[in-house]
Amino acid sequence: MKIKKFLLSESDIPKQWYNIAADLPSPMQPPMGPDGNPIKPEMLSPVFPDNLIEQEMSRERWIDIPPEVRELLAIWRPTPLIRASRLEAHLKTPARIYYKDESVSPAGSHKPNSAVPQAWYNKKFGIKKLTTETGAGQWGSALAFATSLLGLECKVFMVRISFDQKPFRKTLMQVWGAKCIASPSSETRTGREILKKMPDTPGSLGIAISEAIEEAVSDKTGKTRYTLGSVLNHVLLHQTIIGLEAKKQLTLAGEKKPDVVIGCAGGGSNFAGISFPFVCDKIHGGKIEIYPVESTTCPKMTRGPFAYDHGDTARMTPLLPMYTLGHTFIPPPIHAGGLRYHGMAPLVSQCIVEGLITPRSYDQLKCYDAALVWARTEGTVCAPETSHAIACVIDEANKAKKEGKEKVILFNYSGHGLLDLAGYEKYMAGHLKEIRLSDSELCESLEVIKDFPKVKKARTGKW
Amino acid sequence: MKIKKFLLSESDIPKQWYNIAADLPSPMQPPMGPDGNPIKPEMLSPVFPDNLIEQEMSRERWIDIPPEVRELLAIWRPTPLIRASRLEAHLKTPARIYYKDESVSPAGSHKPNSAVPQAWYNKKFGIKKLTTETGAGQWGSALAFATSLLGLECKVFMVRISFDQKPFRKTLMQVWGAKCIASPSSETRTGREILKKMPDTPGSLGIAISEAIEEAVSDKTGKTRYTLGSVLNHVLLHQTIIGLEAKKQLTLAGEKKPDVVIGCAGGGSNFAGISFPFVCDKIHGGKIEIYPVESTTCPKMTRGPFAYDHGDTARMTPLLPMYTLGHTFIPPPIHAGGLRYHGMAPLVSQCIVEGLITPRSYDQLKCYDAALVWARTEGTVCAPETSHAIACVIDEANKAKKEGKEKVILFNYSGHGLLDLAGYEKYMAGHLKEIRLSDSELCESLEVIKDFPKVKKARTGKW
Numbered sequence: 044m045k046i047k048k049f050l051l052s053e054s055d056i057p058k059q060w061y062n063i064a065a066d067l068p069s070p071m072q073p074p075m076g077p078d079g080n081p082i083k084p085e086m087l088s089p090v091f092p093d094n095l096i097e098q099e100m101s102r103e104r105w106i107d108i109p110p111e112v113r114e115l116l117a118i119w120r121p122t123p124l125i126r127a128s129r130l131e132a133h134l135k136t137p138a139r140i141y142y143k144d145e146s147v148s149p150a151g152s153h154k155p156n157s158a159v160p161q162a163w164y165n166k167k168f169g170i171k172k173l174t175t176e177t178g179a180g181q182w183g184s185a186l187a188f189a190t191s192l193l194g195l196e197c198k199v200f201m202v203r204i205s206f207d208q209k210p211f212r213k214t215l216m217q218v219w220g221a222k223c224i225a226s227p228s229s230e231t232r233t234g235r236e237i238l239k240k241m242p243d244t245p246g247s248l249g250i251a252i253s254e255a256i257e258e259a260v261s262d263k264t265g266k267t268r269y270t271l272g273s274v275l276n277h278v279l280l281h282q283t284i285i286g287l288e289a290k291k292q293l294t295l296a297g298e299k300k301p302d303v304v305i306g307c308a309g310g311g312s313n314f315a316g317i318s319f320p321f322v323c324d325k326i327h328g329g330k331i332e333i334y335p336v337e338s339t340t341c342p343k344m345t346r347g348p349f350a351y352d353h354g355d356t357a358r359m360t361p362l363l364p365m366y367t368l369g370h371t372f373i374p375p376p377i378h379a380g381g382l383r384y385h386g387m388a389p390l391v392s393q394c395i396v397e398g399l400i401t402p403r404s405y406d407q408l409k410c411y412d413a414a415l416v417w418a419r420t421e422g423t424v425c426a427p428e429t430s431h432a433i434a435c436v437i438d439e440a441n442k443a444k445k446e447g448k449e450k451v452i453l454f455n456y457s458g459h460g461l462l463d464l465a466g467y468e469k470y471m472a473g474h475l476k477e478i479r480l481s482d483s484e485l486c487e488s489l490e491v492i493k494d495f496p497k498v499k500k501a502r503t504g505k506w
Numbered sequence: 507m508k509i510k511k512f513l514l515s516e517s518d519i520p521k522q523w524y525n526i527a528a529d530l531p532s533p534m535q536p537p538m539g540p541d542g543n544p545i546k547p548e549m550l551s552p553v554f555p556d557n558l559i560e561q562e563m564s565r566e567r568w569i570d571i572p573p574e575v576r577e578l579l580a581i582w583r584p585t586p587l588i589r590a591s592r593l594e595a596h597l598k599t600p601a602r603i604y605y606k607d608e609s610v611s612p613a614g615s616h617k618p619n620s621a622v623p624q625a626w627y628n629k630k631f632g633i634k635k636l637t638t639e640t641g642a643g644q645w646g647s648a649l650a651f652a653t654s655l656l657g658l659e660c661k662v663f664m665v666r667i668s669f670d671q672k673p674f675r676k677t678l679m680q681v682w683g684a685k686c687i688a689s690p691s692s693e694t695r696t697g698r699e700i701l702k703k704m705p706d707t708p709g710s711l712g713i714a715i716s717e718a719i720e721e722a723v724s725d726k727t728g729k730t731r732y733t734l735g736s737v738l739n740h741v742l743l744h745q746t747i748i749g750l751e752a753k754k755q756l757t758l759a760g761e762k763k764p765d766v767v768i769g770c771a772g773g774g775s776n777f778a779g780i781s782f783p784f785v786c787d788k789i790h791g792g793k794i795e796i797y798p799v800e801s802t803t804c805p806k807m808t809r810g811p812f813a814y815d816h817g818d819t820a821r822m823t824p825l826l827p828m829y830t831l832g833h834t835f836i837p838p839p840i841h842a843g844g845l846r847y848h849g850m851a852p853l854v855s856q857c858i859v860e861g862l863i864t865p866r867s868y869d870q871l872k873c874y875d876a877a878l879v880w881a882r883t884e885g886t887v888c889a890p891e892t893s894h895a896i897a898c899v900i901d902e903a904n905k906a907k908k909e910g911k912e913k914v915i916l917f918n919y920s921g922h923g924l925l926d927l928a929g930y931e932k933y934m935a936g937h938l939k940e941i942r943l944s945d946s947e948l949c950e951s952l953e954v955i956k957d958f959p960k961v962k963k964a965r966t967g968k969w
Contacts, residue, residue, distance in 0.1 A: 047580055050513055117510055118592075118885050129581075129655075147610070149885040151924070191882045192592075211927035218881045218930055418681045419654045422581050422612040461614070461924045464674035467681055 047128060049292040051121035056113050061283040063319045063390055064276060065104035066326050068397055071389060072498055074361035075351060079496045082361045089260045090269045092168035095161065098277040106280065108160070115159045115192060119148040120284070124292035125456075129420040131440070138443035140436060141296065142456040143289045143317060150215075152426065152458030153313045154185030154272055157281035161270045162189035171266040172196035174258045176226065176251030178309070179205050179380030179428065180212030181458055182272030187221035197221035200228060200254045204245035205380040211462050226251035233257050233357045247373045248310075248384045253357030273310025274354060274363070274388045282316025285455060290320055293453065300324065301331060301453040303439050307431040308335035308344070308402075309381040311388030317455035319390075322399050333400040334439075335391060336431045338382040338410075340478045341374040343367055344395060344402035346485055351495045352386055364498045365392040366402075369488040375478045377407050378466030379427035385488075405434045406477050411470040413437050414460070426458035427466050510591060512755040514584035519576050524746040526782045526853055527739060528567035529789050531860055534852060535961055537824035538814060542959045545824045552723045553732045555631035558624065561740040569743065571623070578622045578655060582611040583747070587755035588919075592883040594903070601906035603899060604759065605919040606752045606780060613678075615889065615921030616776045617648030617735055620744035624733045625652035634729040635659035637722045639689065639714030641772070642668050642843030642891065643675030644921055645735030650684035660684035663691060663717045667708035668843040674925050689714035696720050696820045710836045711773075711847045716820030736773025737817060737826070737851045745779025748918060753783055756916065763787065764794060764916035766902050770894040771798035771807070771865075772844040774851030780918035782853075785862050796863040797902075798854060799894045801845040801873075803941045804837040806830055807865035809948055812855055814958045815848075827961045828855040829865075832951040838941050840870050841929030842890035868897045869940050874933040876900050877923070889921035890929050 064071055073081035087096045098106060108116075127140040145153035165173060173195055177183030183199035190197035199221055206213065206225040216223040226246050227234035231254040237244065244250075252271070259269035271278060293301065304321050306314035314335045325331050337344050343366045352367040354360035365386045368374075372385040387395075394400045410427065413434035418424050425433060432454045443450040460467065469475050527534055536544035550559045561569060571579075590603040608616035628636060636658055640646030646662035653660035662684055669676065669688040679686040689709050690697040696716040700707065707713075715734070722732035734741060756764065767784050769777035777798045788794050800807050806829045815830040817823035828849045835848040850858075857863045870890070877893035879900065880886070888896060895917045906913040923930065932938050 045577075046516055048516065050515070052513070053509055053511065114508075149887070188885060192885060211924075211931075214927040214931045214934075215887065215924075217934055218878065218887055218927075220882060415681065419683060422651060422655060424612070424678065424681055461674075461678075462927075464677040464681075464925075468674075468677040471677075471680055 045128065047126050049124040049295045051288060051291060053117045055288065055291060056116055056120050057108065057284045057287040059105040059107055060280045061287060061320055061323065062101060062104055062106055062280055063322060064102050066323050067393055068326065071393055072364040074363050075496055076361060090256060092165050092170055092268055094164045094168055095277050098280060099275055109163065112160045112163050115163070116156070121288050122147050124289055124296065126296065127421055130417065133416065133420045134437065134440050134444065136440040136444040137448060138440045138450045138452050140440060140452045141293065142454050143285055144456045145285060145313065146456055146459035150181065150184040150188045151461065152181040152185065153282060153285060153316055153455070154182045155188055156284060156316065157272065157278045157312065158185035158189035159192070160281050162186065162193045162195055165268055166193050166195055169266070170195070170268045172198070172262070173268060173270050174198045174255040175270045175272065176200045176248060176255045177272070178202050178248050178383055180209050180462065181381055183223060184212060184215050185272065186270060187216040187219035190221060191219035198258060199223040200226035200251040202226055202246040202248060202251050202380060204376040208378065208465055209462055215462070226254050228254060231257045245373065245376045247356060249356035249370050252355035253359050256355065256359045273312035274386065276390055278312050279315035279319070279388055279390050282312045283319050285316035286318060286320035289317060289453060298451050300329060300451070302450040303452045304331060304333045305432050305435050305439070305452065305454040306335060307382065307428045307457060308337050308387065308391065309428060310384045311335070311391035313455050313457040315388060315391055317453070318400065322394055325399055334403050334435055335400055336435045337402060337404045338377060338379055338431060339404045339406045340377050340480065341368065341383050342404050342480065343385060343387050345404045348489065349392055349396055349498055350492055351498055352492045354386060362495055363389050365389050366395065367492065368485060369491045371491050372488040377478070378463060379407065379431065381428040382431065403435055405431050407475060408477050410434045411467065411475065424460045425456065426460045427463050429457045432457070508591065510589050512587040512758045514751060514754060516580045518751065518754060519579055519583050520571065520747045520750040521576070522568040522570055523743045524750060524783055524786065525564060525567055525569055525743055526785060527565050529786050530856055531789065534856055535827040537826050538959055539824060553719060555628050555633055555731055557627045557631055558740050561743060562738055572626065575623050575626050578626070579619070584751050585610050587752055587759065589759065590884055593880065596879065596883045597900065597903050597907065599903040599907040600911060601903045601913045601915050603903060603915045604756065605917050606748055607919045608748060608776065609919055609922035613644065613647040613651045614924065615644040615648065616745060616748060616779055616918070617645045618651055619747055619779065620735065620741045620775065621648035621652035622655070623744050625649065625656045625658055628731055629656050629658055632729070633658070633731045635661070635725070636731060636733050637661045637718040638733045638735065639663045639711060639718045640735070641665050641711050641846055643672050643925065644844055646686060647675060647678050648735065649733060650679040650682035653684060654682035661721060662686040663689035663714040665689055665709040665711060665714050665843060667839040671841065671928055672925055678925070689717050691717060694720045708836065708839045710819060712819035712833050715818035716822050719818065719822045736775035736847070737849065739853055741775050742778035742782070742851055742853050745775050746782050748779035749781060749783035752780060752916060761914050763792060763914070765913040766915045767794060767796045768895050768898050768902065768915065768917040769798060770845065770891045770920060771800050771850065771854065772891060773847045774798070774854035776918050776920040778851060778854055780916070781863065785857055788862055797866050797898055798863055799898045800865060800867045801840060801842055801894060802867045802869045803840050803943065804831065804846050805867050805943065806848060806850050807858060808867045811952065812859055812961055813955055814961055815955045817849060825958055826852050828852050829858065830955065831948060832954045834954050835951040840941070841926060842870065842894065844891040845894065866898055868894050870938060871940050873897045874930065874938065887923045888919065889923045890926050892920045895920070
């Protein structure tokens with residue numbers, strides 16, 4: 044029998060996270076306060092616990108994973124690396140396609156990789172309650188799962204469009220004991236103000252972030268903190284166990300290195316998780332094509348500028364240097380809720396600026412089409428976000444066929460779609476359409492950032 | 507780190523299925539025709555392909571698994587054996603609890619273990635289309651998955667109450683290219699007649715089976731056959747890979763044998779899968795307690811007689827010797843749809859008669875309670891059916907604590923509940939109640955079998 048699955052044992056769970064900030068050719072530009080001055084760690088203290096702020100600011104290449112965190116990660120890790128041999132046969136490609144299966148976590152995605160350490164560090168710091176936002180519901184479920192394991196309270200603001208499209212995500216969070224409400228909500232000042240102006244808004248991650256931060260910082264006991272499921276350095280750091288495990292597993296599979304690495308990218312966390320250990324190789328001379336894949340309906344990497352912008356709509360976060368569509372941008376209500384964020388993680392953005400990775404964008408129809416090909420060959424139902432990676436994988440496998448090249452393609456199977464079947468149903472019934480954003484729409488949404496401090500023009504390298 | 511997961515490699519997937527019919531102390535009583543004579547293999551030919559009829563009738567102890575079937579099973583097998591150490595700690599029990607995680611299959615349950623070989627044998631026999639029924643939707647999804655892999659047509663009759671409660675199960679089947687309709691339907695004579703009499707019926711597996719058989723046998727080209735997801739000998743046979751793998755894995759875990767083996771039981775397939783290899787040990791002198799767990803709302807094993815009865819409402823199947831509540835019994839609409847079948851597999855029934863296994867029944871409230879304990883300790887969301895096994899496991903672990911005994915408890919985690927969150931939602935909102943069936947209700951439903959041939963009084967052994 045041809046071996047298909049490459050498994051590691053619990054002792055193979057990485058003992059350290061990889062921090063790409065130590066290796067980037069140009070130094071990262073700092074987060075800024077509204078006054079145009081770099082923010083200091085203590086300014087973040089009301090929002091995050093100090094131990095995570097330290098990770099956020101760290102430039103150490105390797106950061107130890109506490110043994111207790113590894114023990115919790117072992118509930119579902121190491122995740123399998125699987126050869127997509129049935130898809131290969133279907134495409135008649137000479138490419139060898141491998142996927143890292145992050146859908147096997149209890150919450151169904153890569154998100155618990157960061158939810159568990161975040162909950163653990165907060166608990167260690169004496170925090171009793173965590174707040175957060177969630178788009179598609181993947182991050183909210185992951186945090187509900189993690190807080191359930193660690194005995195913390197949890198409150199999740201879920202973007203209304205996803206809350207309505209995916210009612211069972213809320214139930215899932217409740218099963219783990221968390222509270223989940225639709226955002227914008229009447230429970231925060233930010234939410235109430237937005238509801239007054241736009242009572243029928245589908246909501247956005249930017250709005251939900253504002254609400255969750257407001258809820259955290261307004262707890263007078265000081266025992267509540269906010270958590271974010273993507274974008275920030277420490278979140279991307281936690282996800283690098285994906286790529287570190289995948290490296291070991293590719294060796295087990297007899298491969299020297301991948302030629303192509305692909306991940307879908309909303310805020311950047313699953314993409315960074317699979318790719319950063321390979322970006323490191325590329326910085327040190329390796330030849331690898333690396334593609335973050337976004338939705339054409341939220342095209343910050345392929346059509347937005349690299350600029351300073353807030354992470355949230357109510358401008359509660361510092362200004363971050365990132366590819367952005369403007370913090371008030373509200374994307375069309377596609378089912379890939381995790382890809383509806385207006386900005387891209389600063390670390391991923393910096394990799395784009397440096398020329399280390401090359402963003403791509405795909406329309407939802409092509410992605411659902413890829414998802415059905417996947418379900419009928421590899422057998423599993425992927426998340427709508429993940430389908431963007433798969434659409435790109437299929438294009439790359441077809442390219443390899445045209446070129447007659449035996450390429451090794453690695454991608455992150457970031458989550459399953461068992462709670463996203465409403466989207467599949469609409470697609471199969473022909474109710475979804477291609478969505479094109481005009482240049483003028485995008486320009487208009489960028490008005491809000493025009494007076495912000497400018498990023499330094501960064502050197503773009505040749506790799 | 508304490509090891510929690512016991513994994514096997516693809517080469518450990520069993521090469522043979524275990525047929526308990528070869529080892530039962532008393533011979534099985536034959537299926538009977540309506541005339542009271544044992545049915546002959548050729549009478550089943552319009553319904554099943556000859557190669558599966560041969561398996562159904564076989565008394566060989568070991569039956570080879572074709573290499574092509576093993577290759578397809580390897581898409582998700584071997585499944586992990588996992589130590590439920592967080593549940594143990596929560597219960598403060600000296601028992602060591604292990605579960606075989608069958609939820610990892612693409613369809614989310616143990617059902618593909620039989621769907622894949624059934625589809626393969628049918629294809630080998632030249633069949634182009636399969637029909638079936640499904641209760642909770644687990645079997646229908648599994649067959650849709652299997653036919654998708656093998657390029658066969660598939661039509662699923664889904665019990666109406668589940669069709670309405672679990673709309674996304676239908677979508678899942680469609681993703682794999684199958685057709686799924688609510689039963690009773692207007693597409694068969696049986697369905698139309700029942701709808702005329704009871705337009706608001708929640709349906710039952712018995713009705714759906716009648717419809718699926720009718721659809722298969724009325725195809726004049728002879729290229730359609732019917733498949734069943736439980737009850738029959740060959741289905742239980744296919745599931746024995748669960749217990750065979752678990753045996754190897756218990757050895758890896760350093761355990762000589764389980765003291766207690768538990769599985770929920772609707773038609774009997776997942777229970778048989780985990781337990782039959784251990785029932786074999788018990789027949790040969792091993793000391794093991796073995797519990798099939800049913801719902802109190804469909805209590806054929808704990809409150810029904812062992813008798814000849816039809817497998818379906820319209821009496822299209824032969825008479826089978828089994829624990830039954832009568833083929834017209836329609837259980838209350840609980841969310842554990844897979845436990846709503848009126849009869850128990852003849853092989854499992856025979857094990858009860860022989861005293862090899864001891865049936866238990868649990869009410870849905872206690873089971874959902876167990877499911878929440880499970881989600882908040884072990885981290886995953888189980889199917890409502892599986893929660894019945896978990897409720898029994900918790901009772902047994904508490905008993906071990908009371909007795910101060912280091913028992914080894916093994917159970918089958920037959921499926922995840924990610925498509926069953928509506929039931930959890932109702933439970934958490936306090937909308938579910940305990941359901942008690944009266945003796946007179948049960949007696950009444952047994953009226954329909956009173957003129958059938960009687961089973962021989964079997965010897966009950968002491969084990």
